[in-house]
Amino acid sequence: MPSRIRSVVPGAVLATAVALLGPAGAAYAASPVPAAPGPDGGRWTAAPAPGGGARPSAQDRPYFYLEGPPGAVLDDRLSLTNPGAAPVTLRLHGGPTRSSGWLSTAAREVRVPPRTRADVPFTVTVPKDAAPGDHPAALVAEGGGRTAGVRVHLRVTGPALAALSVEDVAVERRGSAAVIRYVLVNRGNTTLAPRLAVRADGLFGPALRRAARALPVTLPPGRRVPLTEPWPDPPALDSVDVRLTVTAAGGAQGAAGATYTAVPWAAAALPPVGLLAGAAVWRVRRRGRVAEPRRGAAPTDAARTGLSRSAPSCTALSSTGTNT
The missing domain is CATH 2.60.40.10 (Immunoglobulins)
Known part of the structure:
Protein backbone atom coordinates (compact mmCIF):
# COMPACT_ATOMS: atom_id res chain seq x y z
CA MET A 1 0.00 0.00 0.00
CA PRO A 2 1.38 3.45 -0.85
CA SER A 3 1.96 5.86 2.02
CA ARG A 4 -0.62 8.62 1.98
CA ILE A 5 0.10 12.28 2.66
CA ARG A 6 -2.83 14.25 3.99
CA SER A 7 -3.67 17.41 2.05
CA VAL A 8 -3.19 20.73 3.78
CA VAL A 9 -5.25 23.86 3.83
CA PRO A 10 -3.79 26.89 2.02
CA GLY A 11 -1.16 28.75 4.04
CA ALA A 12 -0.53 25.90 6.49
CA VAL A 13 2.34 23.43 6.78
CA LEU A 14 1.77 19.91 8.05
CA ALA A 15 4.51 17.78 9.63
CA THR A 16 3.51 14.24 10.61
CA ALA A 17 5.98 11.97 12.36
CA VAL A 18 5.93 8.45 10.95
CA ALA A 19 8.14 5.78 12.49
CA LEU A 20 9.16 3.88 9.36
CA LEU A 21 12.90 3.60 9.86
CA GLY A 22 13.14 2.20 13.36
CA PRO A 23 14.83 4.33 16.03
CA ALA A 24 15.90 6.94 13.48
CA GLY A 25 12.28 7.62 12.52
CA ALA A 26 11.12 9.65 9.53
CA ALA A 27 8.79 12.56 8.86
CA TYR A 28 6.83 13.65 5.84
CA ALA A 29 6.27 17.37 5.36
CA ALA A 30 3.50 18.32 2.96
CA SER A 31 2.69 21.83 1.86
CA PRO A 32 0.58 23.41 -0.90
CA VAL A 33 2.20 24.50 -4.15
CA PRO A 34 0.98 26.99 -6.77
CA ALA A 35 -1.55 25.55 -9.20
CA ALA A 36 0.24 27.14 -12.19
CA PRO A 37 2.36 24.73 -14.26
CA GLY A 38 6.00 24.67 -13.25
CA PRO A 39 9.08 24.46 -15.48
CA ASP A 40 8.28 20.82 -16.26
CA GLY A 41 4.96 21.62 -17.91
CA GLY A 42 2.76 20.99 -14.88
CA ARG A 43 3.97 17.41 -14.34
CA TRP A 44 5.29 16.11 -11.03
CA THR A 45 8.96 16.76 -10.23
CA ALA A 46 11.63 15.33 -7.93
CA ALA A 47 14.41 17.46 -6.42
CA PRO A 48 16.46 17.86 -3.25
CA ALA A 49 14.36 19.46 -0.52
CA PRO A 50 15.37 23.07 0.16
CA GLY A 51 15.83 24.56 3.59
CA GLY A 52 13.44 26.87 5.38
CA GLY A 53 10.33 25.53 3.66
CA ALA A 54 11.23 27.18 0.35
CA ARG A 55 10.11 25.73 -2.96
CA PRO A 56 12.73 23.35 -4.45
CA SER A 57 14.51 24.52 -7.58
CA ALA A 58 17.65 23.75 -9.59
CA GLN A 59 19.19 26.96 -8.25
CA ASP A 60 18.71 25.76 -4.66
CA ARG A 61 20.34 22.32 -4.93
CA PRO A 62 20.69 20.58 -8.31
CA TYR A 63 21.80 17.36 -6.57
CA PHE A 64 22.45 15.88 -3.13
CA TYR A 65 25.91 16.08 -1.59
CA LEU A 66 26.59 13.90 1.45
CA GLU A 67 29.91 13.19 3.14
CA GLY A 68 30.94 10.96 6.04
CA PRO A 69 33.36 8.26 7.21
CA PRO A 70 32.88 4.50 6.75
CA GLY A 71 30.04 3.28 8.98
CA ALA A 72 28.28 6.66 9.06
CA VAL A 73 24.52 7.08 8.64
CA LEU A 74 23.65 10.21 6.63
CA ASP A 75 20.20 11.64 6.01
CA ASP A 76 18.45 14.12 3.72
CA ARG A 77 15.02 14.73 2.15
CA LEU A 78 13.64 14.31 -1.37
CA SER A 79 10.92 16.74 -2.50
CA LEU A 80 8.13 15.39 -4.70
CA THR A 81 5.97 18.16 -6.14
CA ASN A 82 2.60 17.55 -7.80
CA PRO A 83 1.24 20.78 -9.36
CA GLY A 84 -1.53 18.93 -11.21
CA ALA A 85 -5.22 18.58 -10.43
CA ALA A 86 -5.12 14.81 -9.73
CA PRO A 87 -3.17 12.78 -7.16
CA VAL A 88 -0.14 10.81 -8.27
CA THR A 89 1.46 7.72 -6.75
CA LEU A 90 5.24 7.55 -7.07
CA ARG A 91 7.55 4.59 -6.52
CA LEU A 92 10.99 5.35 -5.07
CA HIS A 93 14.18 3.31 -5.41
CA GLY A 94 17.92 3.69 -5.85
CA GLY A 95 19.69 4.08 -9.18
CA PRO A 96 21.75 1.47 -11.06
CA THR A 97 25.05 2.10 -9.26
CA ARG A 98 26.27 -0.12 -6.42
CA SER A 99 26.37 2.83 -4.02
CA SER A 100 22.66 3.43 -4.63
CA GLY A 101 22.05 0.29 -2.59
CA TRP A 102 23.20 2.23 0.46
CA LEU A 103 20.12 4.48 0.17
CA SER A 104 16.88 3.79 2.03
CA THR A 105 13.73 5.92 1.69
CA ALA A 106 11.01 6.31 4.31
CA ALA A 107 8.61 4.51 1.96
CA ARG A 108 8.84 2.79 -1.39
CA GLU A 109 5.59 4.32 -2.61
CA VAL A 110 4.26 7.79 -1.87
CA ARG A 111 0.86 9.23 -2.86
CA VAL A 112 1.10 12.98 -3.46
CA PRO A 113 -2.24 14.87 -3.52
CA PRO A 114 -2.96 17.58 -6.11
CA ARG A 115 -1.11 20.89 -5.75
CA THR A 116 1.04 19.45 -2.95
CA ARG A 117 4.71 19.03 -2.24
CA ALA A 118 5.87 16.06 -0.17
CA ASP A 119 9.33 15.95 1.44
CA VAL A 120 10.36 12.31 1.85
CA PRO A 121 13.26 11.53 4.22
CA PHE A 122 15.93 9.05 3.23
CA THR A 123 19.14 7.75 4.77
CA VAL A 124 22.49 6.63 3.42
CA THR A 125 24.22 3.91 5.44
CA VAL A 126 27.91 3.87 4.51
CA PRO A 127 29.40 0.35 4.85
CA LYS A 128 32.20 0.03 7.39
CA ASP A 129 34.51 -1.32 4.70
CA ALA A 130 33.68 1.40 2.12
CA ALA A 131 36.76 2.75 0.36
CA PRO A 132 37.48 6.47 0.76
CA GLY A 133 36.58 8.64 -2.20
CA ASP A 134 33.56 9.44 -4.35
CA HIS A 135 30.67 6.98 -4.68
CA PRO A 136 28.04 8.21 -7.16
CA ALA A 137 24.44 7.23 -6.48
CA ALA A 138 20.93 8.35 -7.40
CA LEU A 139 17.36 8.41 -6.16
CA VAL A 140 14.76 7.48 -8.78
CA ALA A 141 11.03 8.26 -8.75
CA GLU A 142 8.57 6.58 -11.15
CA GLY A 143 4.89 7.19 -11.71
CA GLY A 144 2.33 8.76 -14.00
CA GLY A 145 4.07 7.42 -17.08
CA ARG A 146 7.45 9.03 -16.44
CA THR A 147 10.70 8.58 -14.52
CA ALA A 148 12.91 11.17 -12.84
CA GLY A 149 16.26 10.73 -11.11
CA VAL A 150 18.17 12.94 -8.69
CA ARG A 151 21.93 12.52 -8.38
CA VAL A 152 23.50 11.80 -5.00
CA HIS A 153 27.16 12.80 -4.73
CA LEU A 154 28.41 10.71 -1.83
CA ARG A 155 31.96 11.07 -0.55
CA VAL A 156 33.46 8.69 1.99
CA THR A 157 36.10 10.56 3.95
CA GLY A 158 39.65 9.26 4.11
CA PRO A 159 42.83 9.41 2.03
CA ALA A 160 42.05 10.57 -1.50
CA LEU A 161 43.87 9.18 -4.53
CA ALA A 162 43.59 10.83 -7.94
CA ALA A 163 44.88 8.57 -10.70
CA VAL A 263 50.66 5.98 -47.44
CA PRO A 264 48.92 7.30 -50.58
CA TRP A 265 47.02 4.67 -52.56
CA ALA A 266 49.24 5.21 -55.61
CA ALA A 267 52.34 4.40 -53.57
CA ALA A 268 50.91 1.42 -51.74
CA ALA A 269 52.20 -1.01 -54.41
CA LEU A 270 55.81 0.13 -54.01
CA PRO A 271 58.20 -1.94 -51.88
CA PRO A 272 59.38 -0.40 -48.58
CA VAL A 273 62.73 0.72 -50.01
CA GLY A 274 60.97 2.50 -52.83
CA LEU A 275 58.69 4.29 -50.36
CA LEU A 276 61.65 5.47 -48.29
CA ALA A 277 63.46 6.63 -51.42
CA GLY A 278 60.42 8.51 -52.62
CA ALA A 279 59.98 10.12 -49.20
CA ALA A 280 63.63 11.18 -49.19
CA VAL A 281 63.30 12.75 -52.66
CA TRP A 282 60.14 14.54 -51.60
CA ARG A 283 61.85 15.92 -48.51
CA VAL A 284 64.92 17.12 -50.45
CA ARG A 285 62.78 18.85 -53.07
CA ARG A 286 60.60 20.42 -50.38
CA ARG A 287 63.65 21.84 -48.64
CA GLY A 288 64.94 23.17 -51.95
CA ARG A 289 61.69 25.05 -52.56
CA VAL A 290 61.67 26.75 -49.18
CA ALA A 291 65.42 27.56 -49.11
CA GLU A 292 66.23 31.20 -49.88
CA PRO A 293 69.32 32.23 -51.96
CA ARG A 294 71.85 34.51 -50.35
CA ARG A 295 70.87 38.17 -50.58
CA GLY A 296 72.37 39.88 -53.64
CA ALA A 297 74.14 36.76 -54.94
CA ALA A 298 73.35 35.23 -58.32
CA PRO A 299 73.75 31.50 -58.96
CA THR A 300 77.21 30.66 -60.25
CA ASP A 301 78.01 28.23 -63.03
CA ALA A 302 79.29 25.81 -60.41
CA ALA A 303 76.07 26.06 -58.48
CA ARG A 304 74.04 25.52 -61.61
CA THR A 305 76.24 22.57 -62.49
CA GLY A 306 75.75 21.14 -58.99
CA LEU A 307 72.00 21.47 -59.30
CA SER A 308 71.98 19.73 -62.64
CA ARG A 309 74.08 16.94 -61.24
CA SER A 310 71.85 16.43 -58.20
CA ALA A 311 68.83 15.38 -60.23
CA PRO A 312 70.34 12.19 -61.67
CA SER A 313 71.46 11.08 -58.22
CA CYS A 314 67.93 11.44 -56.89
CA THR A 315 66.56 9.64 -59.93
CA ALA A 316 69.01 6.86 -59.39
CA LEU A 317 67.97 6.58 -55.75
CA SER A 318 64.33 6.29 -56.69
CA SER A 319 65.06 3.84 -59.44
CA THR A 320 67.23 1.70 -57.19
CA GLY A 321 64.50 1.63 -54.57
CA THR A 322 61.91 0.63 -57.14
CA ASN A 323 63.91 -2.22 -58.56
CA THR A 324 64.80 -3.72 -55.18
Missing part, protein backbone atom coordinates in the same frame (compact mmCIF):
# COMPACT_ATOMS: atom_id res chain seq x y z
CA LEU A 164 43.98 7.82 -14.31
CA SER A 165 45.36 6.04 -17.35
CA VAL A 166 45.09 6.38 -21.13
CA GLU A 167 44.68 3.08 -22.99
CA ASP A 168 44.00 1.56 -26.41
CA VAL A 169 45.20 4.52 -28.49
CA ALA A 170 44.69 4.00 -32.23
CA VAL A 171 44.42 6.17 -35.34
CA GLU A 172 41.74 5.34 -37.90
CA ARG A 173 41.81 6.81 -41.39
CA ARG A 174 38.49 8.12 -42.76
CA GLY A 175 38.93 9.30 -46.32
CA SER A 176 41.10 12.42 -46.27
CA ALA A 177 40.62 12.79 -42.50
CA ALA A 178 41.39 10.61 -39.47
CA VAL A 179 40.15 10.00 -35.94
CA ILE A 180 42.16 9.17 -32.83
CA ARG A 181 40.50 6.57 -30.60
CA TYR A 182 41.41 6.06 -26.94
CA VAL A 183 40.02 4.95 -23.57
CA LEU A 184 40.24 6.87 -20.28
CA VAL A 185 40.21 4.88 -17.03
CA ASN A 186 39.83 6.37 -13.53
CA ARG A 187 42.28 4.37 -11.40
CA GLY A 188 41.77 6.40 -8.20
CA ASN A 189 38.96 6.99 -5.71
CA THR A 190 37.95 10.55 -6.62
CA THR A 191 35.77 11.84 -9.46
CA LEU A 192 37.91 13.41 -12.17
CA ALA A 193 37.36 16.16 -14.75
CA PRO A 194 40.09 15.32 -17.30
CA ARG A 195 42.00 17.63 -19.64
CA LEU A 196 43.55 16.38 -22.90
CA ALA A 197 46.65 17.51 -24.83
CA VAL A 198 47.57 15.99 -28.21
CA ARG A 199 50.80 16.03 -30.20
CA ALA A 200 51.99 14.12 -33.24
CA ASP A 201 55.50 14.10 -34.74
CA GLY A 202 56.40 12.59 -38.09
CA LEU A 203 59.50 12.06 -40.19
CA PHE A 204 59.00 15.49 -41.71
CA GLY A 205 58.40 17.37 -38.45
CA PRO A 206 55.39 18.23 -36.25
CA ALA A 207 52.09 17.00 -37.66
CA LEU A 208 49.67 18.01 -34.87
CA ARG A 209 49.74 20.23 -31.78
CA ARG A 210 46.72 20.73 -29.48
CA ALA A 211 47.08 22.42 -26.10
CA ALA A 212 45.42 20.91 -23.02
CA ARG A 213 41.68 21.51 -22.87
CA ALA A 214 38.81 20.25 -20.70
CA LEU A 215 36.97 17.19 -21.99
CA PRO A 216 33.15 17.09 -21.80
CA VAL A 217 33.15 14.04 -19.52
CA THR A 218 33.27 13.27 -15.80
CA LEU A 219 35.03 10.12 -14.61
CA PRO A 220 33.75 8.51 -11.39
CA PRO A 221 36.12 6.06 -9.68
CA GLY A 222 36.63 2.87 -11.69
CA ARG A 223 34.89 4.21 -14.81
CA ARG A 224 36.19 3.40 -18.32
CA VAL A 225 35.13 5.81 -21.07
CA PRO A 226 35.97 5.33 -24.78
CA LEU A 227 36.53 8.66 -26.56
CA THR A 228 37.56 9.97 -29.97
CA GLU A 229 39.58 12.97 -31.12
CA PRO A 230 39.00 14.27 -34.69
CA TRP A 231 42.02 14.88 -36.95
CA PRO A 232 40.71 16.62 -40.10
CA ASP A 233 44.08 17.12 -41.87
CA PRO A 234 46.50 14.25 -41.20
CA PRO A 235 49.59 13.92 -43.44
CA ALA A 236 49.15 11.99 -46.67
CA LEU A 237 52.65 10.47 -46.61
CA ASP A 238 54.43 10.09 -43.28
CA SER A 239 55.06 7.87 -40.27
CA VAL A 240 53.71 9.72 -37.22
CA ASP A 241 54.02 9.10 -33.49
CA VAL A 242 50.77 10.27 -31.83
CA ARG A 243 50.93 11.09 -28.09
CA LEU A 244 47.95 11.78 -25.80
CA THR A 245 48.48 13.30 -22.35
CA VAL A 246 45.56 13.56 -19.90
CA THR A 247 45.64 15.41 -16.57
CA ALA A 248 43.15 16.10 -13.77
CA ALA A 249 43.02 17.81 -10.39
CA GLY A 250 44.87 16.13 -7.55
CA GLY A 251 47.96 15.33 -9.61
CA ALA A 252 46.34 12.69 -11.83
CA GLN A 253 48.16 12.21 -15.12
CA GLY A 254 48.26 9.55 -17.81
CA ALA A 255 49.82 9.33 -21.25
CA ALA A 256 49.91 6.84 -24.11
CA GLY A 257 50.54 6.85 -27.83
CA ALA A 258 50.39 5.01 -31.12
CA THR A 259 52.20 5.05 -34.45
CA TYR A 260 50.27 6.08 -37.55
CA THR A 261 51.67 5.44 -41.04
CA ALA A 262 50.07 7.33 -43.92
Whole structure:
Protein backbone atom coordinates (compact mmCIF):
# COMPACT_ATOMS: atom_id res chain seq x y z
CA MET A 1 0.00 0.00 0.00
CA PRO A 2 1.38 3.45 -0.85
CA SER A 3 1.96 5.86 2.02
CA ARG A 4 -0.62 8.62 1.98
CA ILE A 5 0.10 12.28 2.66
CA ARG A 6 -2.83 14.25 3.99
CA SER A 7 -3.67 17.41 2.05
CA VAL A 8 -3.19 20.73 3.78
CA VAL A 9 -5.25 23.86 3.83
CA PRO A 10 -3.79 26.89 2.02
CA GLY A 11 -1.16 28.75 4.04
CA ALA A 12 -0.53 25.90 6.49
CA VAL A 13 2.34 23.43 6.78
CA LEU A 14 1.77 19.91 8.05
CA ALA A 15 4.51 17.78 9.63
CA THR A 16 3.51 14.24 10.61
CA ALA A 17 5.98 11.97 12.36
CA VAL A 18 5.93 8.45 10.95
CA ALA A 19 8.14 5.78 12.49
CA LEU A 20 9.16 3.88 9.36
CA LEU A 21 12.90 3.60 9.86
CA GLY A 22 13.14 2.20 13.36
CA PRO A 23 14.83 4.33 16.03
CA ALA A 24 15.90 6.94 13.48
CA GLY A 25 12.28 7.62 12.52
CA ALA A 26 11.12 9.65 9.53
CA ALA A 27 8.79 12.56 8.86
CA TYR A 28 6.83 13.65 5.84
CA ALA A 29 6.27 17.37 5.36
CA ALA A 30 3.50 18.32 2.96
CA SER A 31 2.69 21.83 1.86
CA PRO A 32 0.58 23.41 -0.90
CA VAL A 33 2.20 24.50 -4.15
CA PRO A 34 0.98 26.99 -6.77
CA ALA A 35 -1.55 25.55 -9.20
CA ALA A 36 0.24 27.14 -12.19
CA PRO A 37 2.36 24.73 -14.26
CA GLY A 38 6.00 24.67 -13.25
CA PRO A 39 9.08 24.46 -15.48
CA ASP A 40 8.28 20.82 -16.26
CA GLY A 41 4.96 21.62 -17.91
CA GLY A 42 2.76 20.99 -14.88
CA ARG A 43 3.97 17.41 -14.34
CA TRP A 44 5.29 16.11 -11.03
CA THR A 45 8.96 16.76 -10.23
CA ALA A 46 11.63 15.33 -7.93
CA ALA A 47 14.41 17.46 -6.42
CA PRO A 48 16.46 17.86 -3.25
CA ALA A 49 14.36 19.46 -0.52
CA PRO A 50 15.37 23.07 0.16
CA GLY A 51 15.83 24.56 3.59
CA GLY A 52 13.44 26.87 5.38
CA GLY A 53 10.33 25.53 3.66
CA ALA A 54 11.23 27.18 0.35
CA ARG A 55 10.11 25.73 -2.96
CA PRO A 56 12.73 23.35 -4.45
CA SER A 57 14.51 24.52 -7.58
CA ALA A 58 17.65 23.75 -9.59
CA GLN A 59 19.19 26.96 -8.25
CA ASP A 60 18.71 25.76 -4.66
CA ARG A 61 20.34 22.32 -4.93
CA PRO A 62 20.69 20.58 -8.31
CA TYR A 63 21.80 17.36 -6.57
CA PHE A 64 22.45 15.88 -3.13
CA TYR A 65 25.91 16.08 -1.59
CA LEU A 66 26.59 13.90 1.45
CA GLU A 67 29.91 13.19 3.14
CA GLY A 68 30.94 10.96 6.04
CA PRO A 69 33.36 8.26 7.21
CA PRO A 70 32.88 4.50 6.75
CA GLY A 71 30.04 3.28 8.98
CA ALA A 72 28.28 6.66 9.06
CA VAL A 73 24.52 7.08 8.64
CA LEU A 74 23.65 10.21 6.63
CA ASP A 75 20.20 11.64 6.01
CA ASP A 76 18.45 14.12 3.72
CA ARG A 77 15.02 14.73 2.15
CA LEU A 78 13.64 14.31 -1.37
CA SER A 79 10.92 16.74 -2.50
CA LEU A 80 8.13 15.39 -4.70
CA THR A 81 5.97 18.16 -6.14
CA ASN A 82 2.60 17.55 -7.80
CA PRO A 83 1.24 20.78 -9.36
CA GLY A 84 -1.53 18.93 -11.21
CA ALA A 85 -5.22 18.58 -10.43
CA ALA A 86 -5.12 14.81 -9.73
CA PRO A 87 -3.17 12.78 -7.16
CA VAL A 88 -0.14 10.81 -8.27
CA THR A 89 1.46 7.72 -6.75
CA LEU A 90 5.24 7.55 -7.07
CA ARG A 91 7.55 4.59 -6.52
CA LEU A 92 10.99 5.35 -5.07
CA HIS A 93 14.18 3.31 -5.41
CA GLY A 94 17.92 3.69 -5.85
CA GLY A 95 19.69 4.08 -9.18
CA PRO A 96 21.75 1.47 -11.06
CA THR A 97 25.05 2.10 -9.26
CA ARG A 98 26.27 -0.12 -6.42
CA SER A 99 26.37 2.83 -4.02
CA SER A 100 22.66 3.43 -4.63
CA GLY A 101 22.05 0.29 -2.59
CA TRP A 102 23.20 2.23 0.46
CA LEU A 103 20.12 4.48 0.17
CA SER A 104 16.88 3.79 2.03
CA THR A 105 13.73 5.92 1.69
CA ALA A 106 11.01 6.31 4.31
CA ALA A 107 8.61 4.51 1.96
CA ARG A 108 8.84 2.79 -1.39
CA GLU A 109 5.59 4.32 -2.61
CA VAL A 110 4.26 7.79 -1.87
CA ARG A 111 0.86 9.23 -2.86
CA VAL A 112 1.10 12.98 -3.46
CA PRO A 113 -2.24 14.87 -3.52
CA PRO A 114 -2.96 17.58 -6.11
CA ARG A 115 -1.11 20.89 -5.75
CA THR A 116 1.04 19.45 -2.95
CA ARG A 117 4.71 19.03 -2.24
CA ALA A 118 5.87 16.06 -0.17
CA ASP A 119 9.33 15.95 1.44
CA VAL A 120 10.36 12.31 1.85
CA PRO A 121 13.26 11.53 4.22
CA PHE A 122 15.93 9.05 3.23
CA THR A 123 19.14 7.75 4.77
CA VAL A 124 22.49 6.63 3.42
CA THR A 125 24.22 3.91 5.44
CA VAL A 126 27.91 3.87 4.51
CA PRO A 127 29.40 0.35 4.85
CA LYS A 128 32.20 0.03 7.39
CA ASP A 129 34.51 -1.32 4.70
CA ALA A 130 33.68 1.40 2.12
CA ALA A 131 36.76 2.75 0.36
CA PRO A 132 37.48 6.47 0.76
CA GLY A 133 36.58 8.64 -2.20
CA ASP A 134 33.56 9.44 -4.35
CA HIS A 135 30.67 6.98 -4.68
CA PRO A 136 28.04 8.21 -7.16
CA ALA A 137 24.44 7.23 -6.48
CA ALA A 138 20.93 8.35 -7.40
CA LEU A 139 17.36 8.41 -6.16
CA VAL A 140 14.76 7.48 -8.78
CA ALA A 141 11.03 8.26 -8.75
CA GLU A 142 8.57 6.58 -11.15
CA GLY A 143 4.89 7.19 -11.71
CA GLY A 144 2.33 8.76 -14.00
CA GLY A 145 4.07 7.42 -17.08
CA ARG A 146 7.45 9.03 -16.44
CA THR A 147 10.70 8.58 -14.52
CA ALA A 148 12.91 11.17 -12.84
CA GLY A 149 16.26 10.73 -11.11
CA VAL A 150 18.17 12.94 -8.69
CA ARG A 151 21.93 12.52 -8.38
CA VAL A 152 23.50 11.80 -5.00
CA HIS A 153 27.16 12.80 -4.73
CA LEU A 154 28.41 10.71 -1.83
CA ARG A 155 31.96 11.07 -0.55
CA VAL A 156 33.46 8.69 1.99
CA THR A 157 36.10 10.56 3.95
CA GLY A 158 39.65 9.26 4.11
CA PRO A 159 42.83 9.41 2.03
CA ALA A 160 42.05 10.57 -1.50
CA LEU A 161 43.87 9.18 -4.53
CA ALA A 162 43.59 10.83 -7.94
CA ALA A 163 44.88 8.57 -10.70
CA LEU A 164 43.98 7.82 -14.31
CA SER A 165 45.36 6.04 -17.35
CA VAL A 166 45.09 6.38 -21.13
CA GLU A 167 44.68 3.08 -22.99
CA ASP A 168 44.00 1.56 -26.41
CA VAL A 169 45.20 4.52 -28.49
CA ALA A 170 44.69 4.00 -32.23
CA VAL A 171 44.42 6.17 -35.34
CA GLU A 172 41.74 5.34 -37.90
CA ARG A 173 41.81 6.81 -41.39
CA ARG A 174 38.49 8.12 -42.76
CA GLY A 175 38.93 9.30 -46.32
CA SER A 176 41.10 12.42 -46.27
CA ALA A 177 40.62 12.79 -42.50
CA ALA A 178 41.39 10.61 -39.47
CA VAL A 179 40.15 10.00 -35.94
CA ILE A 180 42.16 9.17 -32.83
CA ARG A 181 40.50 6.57 -30.60
CA TYR A 182 41.41 6.06 -26.94
CA VAL A 183 40.02 4.95 -23.57
CA LEU A 184 40.24 6.87 -20.28
CA VAL A 185 40.21 4.88 -17.03
CA ASN A 186 39.83 6.37 -13.53
CA ARG A 187 42.28 4.37 -11.40
CA GLY A 188 41.77 6.40 -8.20
CA ASN A 189 38.96 6.99 -5.71
CA THR A 190 37.95 10.55 -6.62
CA THR A 191 35.77 11.84 -9.46
CA LEU A 192 37.91 13.41 -12.17
CA ALA A 193 37.36 16.16 -14.75
CA PRO A 194 40.09 15.32 -17.30
CA ARG A 195 42.00 17.63 -19.64
CA LEU A 196 43.55 16.38 -22.90
CA ALA A 197 46.65 17.51 -24.83
CA VAL A 198 47.57 15.99 -28.21
CA ARG A 199 50.80 16.03 -30.20
CA ALA A 200 51.99 14.12 -33.24
CA ASP A 201 55.50 14.10 -34.74
CA GLY A 202 56.40 12.59 -38.09
CA LEU A 203 59.50 12.06 -40.19
CA PHE A 204 59.00 15.49 -41.71
CA GLY A 205 58.40 17.37 -38.45
CA PRO A 206 55.39 18.23 -36.25
CA ALA A 207 52.09 17.00 -37.66
CA LEU A 208 49.67 18.01 -34.87
CA ARG A 209 49.74 20.23 -31.78
CA ARG A 210 46.72 20.73 -29.48
CA ALA A 211 47.08 22.42 -26.10
CA ALA A 212 45.42 20.91 -23.02
CA ARG A 213 41.68 21.51 -22.87
CA ALA A 214 38.81 20.25 -20.70
CA LEU A 215 36.97 17.19 -21.99
CA PRO A 216 33.15 17.09 -21.80
CA VAL A 217 33.15 14.04 -19.52
CA THR A 218 33.27 13.27 -15.80
CA LEU A 219 35.03 10.12 -14.61
CA PRO A 220 33.75 8.51 -11.39
CA PRO A 221 36.12 6.06 -9.68
CA GLY A 222 36.63 2.87 -11.69
CA ARG A 223 34.89 4.21 -14.81
CA ARG A 224 36.19 3.40 -18.32
CA VAL A 225 35.13 5.81 -21.07
CA PRO A 226 35.97 5.33 -24.78
CA LEU A 227 36.53 8.66 -26.56
CA THR A 228 37.56 9.97 -29.97
CA GLU A 229 39.58 12.97 -31.12
CA PRO A 230 39.00 14.27 -34.69
CA TRP A 231 42.02 14.88 -36.95
CA PRO A 232 40.71 16.62 -40.10
CA ASP A 233 44.08 17.12 -41.87
CA PRO A 234 46.50 14.25 -41.20
CA PRO A 235 49.59 13.92 -43.44
CA ALA A 236 49.15 11.99 -46.67
CA LEU A 237 52.65 10.47 -46.61
CA ASP A 238 54.43 10.09 -43.28
CA SER A 239 55.06 7.87 -40.27
CA VAL A 240 53.71 9.72 -37.22
CA ASP A 241 54.02 9.10 -33.49
CA VAL A 242 50.77 10.27 -31.83
CA ARG A 243 50.93 11.09 -28.09
CA LEU A 244 47.95 11.78 -25.80
CA THR A 245 48.48 13.30 -22.35
CA VAL A 246 45.56 13.56 -19.90
CA THR A 247 45.64 15.41 -16.57
CA ALA A 248 43.15 16.10 -13.77
CA ALA A 249 43.02 17.81 -10.39
CA GLY A 250 44.87 16.13 -7.55
CA GLY A 251 47.96 15.33 -9.61
CA ALA A 252 46.34 12.69 -11.83
CA GLN A 253 48.16 12.21 -15.12
CA GLY A 254 48.26 9.55 -17.81
CA ALA A 255 49.82 9.33 -21.25
CA ALA A 256 49.91 6.84 -24.11
CA GLY A 257 50.54 6.85 -27.83
CA ALA A 258 50.39 5.01 -31.12
CA THR A 259 52.20 5.05 -34.45
CA TYR A 260 50.27 6.08 -37.55
CA THR A 261 51.67 5.44 -41.04
CA ALA A 262 50.07 7.33 -43.92
CA VAL A 263 50.66 5.98 -47.44
CA PRO A 264 48.92 7.30 -50.58
CA TRP A 265 47.02 4.67 -52.56
CA ALA A 266 49.24 5.21 -55.61
CA ALA A 267 52.34 4.40 -53.57
CA ALA A 268 50.91 1.42 -51.74
CA ALA A 269 52.20 -1.01 -54.41
CA LEU A 270 55.81 0.13 -54.01
CA PRO A 271 58.20 -1.94 -51.88
CA PRO A 272 59.38 -0.40 -48.58
CA VAL A 273 62.73 0.72 -50.01
CA GLY A 274 60.97 2.50 -52.83
CA LEU A 275 58.69 4.29 -50.36
CA LEU A 276 61.65 5.47 -48.29
CA ALA A 277 63.46 6.63 -51.42
CA GLY A 278 60.42 8.51 -52.62
CA ALA A 279 59.98 10.12 -49.20
CA ALA A 280 63.63 11.18 -49.19
CA VAL A 281 63.30 12.75 -52.66
CA TRP A 282 60.14 14.54 -51.60
CA ARG A 283 61.85 15.92 -48.51
CA VAL A 284 64.92 17.12 -50.45
CA ARG A 285 62.78 18.85 -53.07
CA ARG A 286 60.60 20.42 -50.38
CA ARG A 287 63.65 21.84 -48.64
CA GLY A 288 64.94 23.17 -51.95
CA ARG A 289 61.69 25.05 -52.56
CA VAL A 290 61.67 26.75 -49.18
CA ALA A 291 65.42 27.56 -49.11
CA GLU A 292 66.23 31.20 -49.88
CA PRO A 293 69.32 32.23 -51.96
CA ARG A 294 71.85 34.51 -50.35
CA ARG A 295 70.87 38.17 -50.58
CA GLY A 296 72.37 39.88 -53.64
CA ALA A 297 74.14 36.76 -54.94
CA ALA A 298 73.35 35.23 -58.32
CA PRO A 299 73.75 31.50 -58.96
CA THR A 300 77.21 30.66 -60.25
CA ASP A 301 78.01 28.23 -63.03
CA ALA A 302 79.29 25.81 -60.41
CA ALA A 303 76.07 26.06 -58.48
CA ARG A 304 74.04 25.52 -61.61
CA THR A 305 76.24 22.57 -62.49
CA GLY A 306 75.75 21.14 -58.99
CA LEU A 307 72.00 21.47 -59.30
CA SER A 308 71.98 19.73 -62.64
CA ARG A 309 74.08 16.94 -61.24
CA SER A 310 71.85 16.43 -58.20
CA ALA A 311 68.83 15.38 -60.23
CA PRO A 312 70.34 12.19 -61.67
CA SER A 313 71.46 11.08 -58.22
CA CYS A 314 67.93 11.44 -56.89
CA THR A 315 66.56 9.64 -59.93
CA ALA A 316 69.01 6.86 -59.39
CA LEU A 317 67.97 6.58 -55.75
CA SER A 318 64.33 6.29 -56.69
CA SER A 319 65.06 3.84 -59.44
CA THR A 320 67.23 1.70 -57.19
CA GLY A 321 64.50 1.63 -54.57
CA THR A 322 61.91 0.63 -57.14
CA ASN A 323 63.91 -2.22 -58.56
CA THR A 324 64.80 -3.72 -55.18
